[in-house]
Amino acid sequence: MHIQANILVDIRHLTSLIAFFCLWSVAPASVAQATAQPETYRFDLGAGIGMSGYLGDANESNLLSHPGFAANASFRYLLNTRFAIRGLVNVASLSGSTADMENALPGGAVYDFSSTLCDIQARGEFNLFNYGTGEPYKQLKRLSPYLALGVGVSTASSDGSTFTAMTIPMAFGVKYKVRPRLNLSLEFAMTKVIGDHADGASLSDLYLIKSSFIKNTDWYSTLLLSVSYEFGERCIECHRLD
Missing domain, CATH: 1.20.5 (Single alpha-helices involved in coiled-coils or other helix-helix interfaces)
Structure with missing residues (x-):
């Protein structure tokens, strides 16, 4: 025992x-x-689809009078939770008719147009909130409005002619982080075309006013729903430049 x-x-x-x-x-x-540490990423690749609108000689006030098709592809470099640099390629169909306008053109003329516009842009984006998930001390938000401003170059094709001009895109949107790498966004953008041929050569100067930066310039808009995916894991605790 x-x-x-x-x-x-x-x-x-x-x-x-x-x-x-x-x-x-x-x-x-x-x-x-x-x-x-939660995973964070340096790059974001996305695509969007939606509708386009036009303001110019054939439409002076109503963006929705002749809606068209719009799509884009984009690449972001994510500087931090607030700022990003974004490159985009936009494609939009534009159309309009002077018959919808209240003003009468010289000689009672009526003009219709349709064009396809391609635009390459570089933008700076600013999130109103710290955007992301995890890292509670940063007060990250899954949902954030954002503002964007940039420069670009556009090419419009109409009636067998092609016109190239500088553009100034301005945008407001809302983005939502579905998963740590997956984002959804809804964005409205107005882009000023520094020129008067986005609606074709026949509408370049209907009122016989010399073209300038203020007058006789076209605008186009896009309303796009986009999805994007983040990649390129950022080094958080390391002894090299990231």
């Missing part, structure tokens, strides 16, 4: 020792998992 009692004591001591080593070996992994 005395031998059995000693064996039971030894077994208890051995069990306690094994349990201690098991807890000791698991604890660092648990602590590491609890303190692990």
